[in-house]
Amino acid sequence: MTNHSAAHAATAPTRAPAGPGPRRAVTDRAGLLDLVALMTGDEKHSPAAHSTLDALWVLYDRVLDVHPGNVDAPERDRFLLSKGHGPMAYYAVLAAKGFFPVELLHGFGAYDSPLGHHPDRLLVPGAEIGSGSLGHGLPLAVGTALGLRAQGLTGPAVWVLIGDAEFDEGSNHEAVAFAGAYGLDRLHTLVIDNSSATHGWSGGIAARFAGEGWSTATVDGRDHEQLYRAFTAPHPGRPHVVVARTEPKYS
C-alpha cells in the first residue's frame, strides 16, 4: 500500500459527515468571533485570520452547496483555502457549519489536534486541500474545475481563496492566464485584499484578472450584501474573481 493510501485509511473516520455540531447554532459574525476566540497560539497570523472571516461566512452560509451531508459527493461545490496561514476563521466556519465538533477548536495547533496553523486535508473534515505554502490553491482549483468538467459534472462551482500578497506568487499568474484563455466558467477566485503585498498591485488586482478575460467584481470585504451579490453574479463563459477589500494589515 502506498504511503498516501495509508494516510487516507488512517484518517478516514475523521472525514465522515457531521459529528455533533456546535452546541448553540452560530448565526452571525459575533458567534463566529466567539469560535475564533477559542483558538490561541497563532497570534502572529490573527490579522490574516480575521480578514477572511466575513467573506468565508457569506460563502458557506449562503452560496456554497457543500455541507457535512455531502462532503464526499462528487456533485458538491468545492472550496479550496489556498491562503492557509491564519486559518482560524476557516476552522470557525467549518465548526459552525458542523463539519467537525466545536470542541476541536480548543486544541488548535496541539500535537494531537487535526487543526494546525496550516490546514491539512487529510486531517481536517471538510478541507478540500492542505495549504500553507503560497501559490498552490489556484492551480489546484484549475485542475479541479477541469476534472469535474471532464466527468460531465458541470453543476459544481469551484472556489479558491487567495490573499493579495499571495497573488505575488508566479504560479497564480500561470493559472489566471490559462483559466481565462480556457474559459473555465465554473472557476471562482476570491481575493482577500488587505493591502499586504510588499509592492502592491497598481490599478488593483481585478485589473490583472480582467486582462486575462475574467469576470471581476471588487467589493467591501466586510459588507455581507455586497459580497453575496458579487459571489452570485452571472459570468457566462468566463471564470470569475471577487476582490474583497478589507482594512490594511499594516495600518
Added chain:
Amino acid sequence: MREQFGATVTELLEHDPRTALVLADIGTAQFPDAARDHPDRVVNVGIREQLLIGVAGGLALTGMRPIAHTFASFLVERPFEQVKLDLVHQGVGAVLVSAAGSYDWPAGGRTHMSPGDVALLDTLPGWHVHVPGHPAEADLLLRHAVAAADTLQYVRLSAHQNAERQPVVPGRFLTVRQGTRLAGVVLAVGPMLDAVLEATETLDVTVLYAATVRPFDTVGLRAALGDRADVVLVEPYLAGTSERAAHRALEGLPHRVLGLGVPVAEHRHYGSISEHLAAYGLDAAGLHAAIASYLW
C-alpha cells in the same frame, strides 16, 4: 520511447475515461487524435510547469488519473515544490512521464539535463520509479503505472536504449547473467544494460536488470548474491542514487556497494550521447575498468 509514449497513452485515453493527459507544450504533436477525440481530457496548459503539476493534483482530487509529461528538467526539478505539495501532501496520485533525462540532448547543454530527478523523488514518500530500457518495456510500464490507481508513479523515458527488450515485471529485478558463487553482482538500470553486458563479458559477475528502481527489489537483490555481497550499481542518472536503497536491502550482511552513474559536477561539453557516456565512464570500456578493479 517518446513515440511509444504517444501510442500507448493515446490508447489508454481511448479506453479509460478516468485518464487525463496534461502537457506544457512539449509533446503535443504526439497526441493529435487524442486531443481531437477527448478535448476535456487532453489539456495543454502552455509553457507553465508549476501549473502542469498543480492541474494534475486538481484532476486527481476529483478522482481522475492524471498523466503529466514534459522534459525531466521541467517536470521534476522546476516545479519540485508542486510535486511535493500538490501531489504527495494532498494524498493524491499521478503519473509523471519525463523525457530527455540526464544526457539525451547533449548539444542542448545543462539547461536540458536532469540527472538529479530520481534522487529528488527519493526525498519524498511513496514514489514508484520506472526506467525502461526499451520502447516495449516503456509500453508495459506505462500501462502498469496508469492502472495502479491513486499511486505516485514516475516513468523516465530516454532516447538511450538497449538493443533488445527484456521480459520485465514491474517492481522486480531480472537476472540476465548468472555468475558463480564467488561472483559479485552488477545491477544495470534501464538503458545501461547493453554497456554493462559488454563490459562484464570476461568477468565472473551476476548481472541483474532493473526497469523499476523504486520500490527497490530487496528480495531480488538478496537472491542474486552468492558467497560475497559485493554490488555495483550502474544507473543512467546521478551516481550513487540507489546506494542508500542497496545498503538498506543488504542490512545485516557484510557488504560493499559501488554506485556508478552520471557525475554530479557539470560537464560543460555538447556533442552526442555516446560521447557523454564515455566521458562519464559509462561506456563499456569505462564500466569494465571500474567494475573489474572493484570486484577484482
